[in-house]
Amino acid sequence: MRSFQEQVCCSQVDVVIGKDYVEELNSINGRKAVVFSKNLKLEGLEADLLIPLDDGEQAKDLSTVLSIAREMFEKGFDRGDYVIAVGGGTVLDVVGFASSIYLRGLKLVNVPTTFLGMVDAGIGGKTGVNFQGIKNVLGTFYQPSKIVIDLKFLRTLPIEELKKGMAEVIKYSLTLDKELYDYLSLNKDRVMAKDEDALEEVVYRSVKDKLGVVKQDEREEKGIRIVLNFGHTIGHAIEAGSDFKVPHGYAISVGMVCEAKIAEEMGYSEEGVVEDVLWLLQLYNLPISVDQLGQNVSVEKALKAIGKDKKVRGGAVMMPFPTRIGDWKRVDVPLETLRGFAEQCLK
Structure with a gap:
């Protein structure tokens, strides 16, 4: 088990990795609303309100947020109470939003149950x-007071779901953490066999890498946090172009390949970076081109989504380009230039 704290702006975030989540949540003193993925059985968990949710893109809607707020309002939840999200990325995104706007903010605890989460x-x-x-147009920045990562959720996780999460891990290694890149290169069999020590190491390094960036630039105002979006400009466009039928992790995998190629063509990456990106993604059997995604991706819809990207400023898109493994540089790419590169990559 590992635990640590990070100070992110005005919030202290406590992280616990490898501890039983029921035990950890039951130790919290106060009223608790637990919003959870419908496919989970919450045995032994003490809660004052239980709200099941679908854990898919269709649930990422404002009506879902209002439904959660309505149930908490009817139960009389106040600002001293807790909202606990137990589930995958959709549940975490939706519950976090509801927690941030209900009474201007309740204490939030995240319990991700997927590797991507x-x-x-x-x-x-x-x-x-x-x-x-368009993905994530409505939202807030709102730090959880606690993140509880119980690795036992991964024991029954399909390998396909583990692969989807590995795309984000590989993203950290390519732009922020060469030691993680080397670890992933040498421990593929242990990671994919779900060796608990290997997974704990991968999760720990990923969380530290991400929080290390977030505490420097919580609200993406300094051009630092955009490094976490490597692969995401093209990746989100792929998702939109497929009507969100392509899983996020696979879209990001292809997005990283496209963006690494753009970085190389624009002269920002050292020679060999694209090959390194391709090698690690292929090692973990992740898709590296649109034709490997198994879904139709409308180039027209994808290019339209790029224009709606949240990183667009004054006709240019702020892009994090890998300059070498473990290092990166912010580049403002003119929107039309990016669309031209993206069209080539998505065909």
């Missing part, structure tokens, strides 16, 4: 729902 969605304080077919 453990290494990404449950960390960093981004909440949100989709709007008008």
Whole structure:
């Protein structure tokens, strides 16, 4: 088990990795509303309100947030109470948003149950729902007071779901953490066999890497936090172009390949970076091109989504480009230039 704390702006975030989540949550003193993925059985968990949710993109809607707020309001929850999110990325995003706006903020505890949630969605304080077919248009920055990562959820997790989360882990290694890149290179069999020590190491390094960035630039105002979006500009476009049928992790995997190629073509990456990106993604059997995604991706819809990207400023998109493994540089790419590169990559 590992535990640590990070100070993110005005909030202290406590992280616990490898402890039984029921035991940890039952030790919290106060009223608790637990919003959880419908496919979970919450045995032994003490709660004052239980709200089951679907854990898919269709639930990332403002109506879901209002439904959660309504139930808490009817039960008389106040600002001294806790909202606990137990589930995958959708549950964490939606519950975090509801927690941030109900009475201007209740204490939030994230319990990610998927690998993607453990290494990404449950960390960093981004909440949100989709709007008008575009991902995460409505949302807030709201830090959880506690993140509880119980690795036993991964024991029955399908390998396919582990692979989807590995795309985000690989993202950290490519832009922030060469030691993680080397660890992933040498321990693929242990990681994919779900060796608990290997998974704990991967989760710990991922959480530390992400929180290390977030505490420097919580609200993406300094151009630092954008490093966490490597692969996401093209990746989110792929998701939109497939009507969200392509899983997030796979879209990001292809997005990282496209963005690494753009960085190389624009002269920002050292020679060999694209090959290193391709090698590690292929080692973990992740898709590296659109034709490996198994879904139709509308180039027109994808290019339209790029124009709606939250990193667009004054006709340019702020992009984090890998300069070498474990290092990166912010580049403001003109929107039309990016669309041209993206069109080539998505065909």
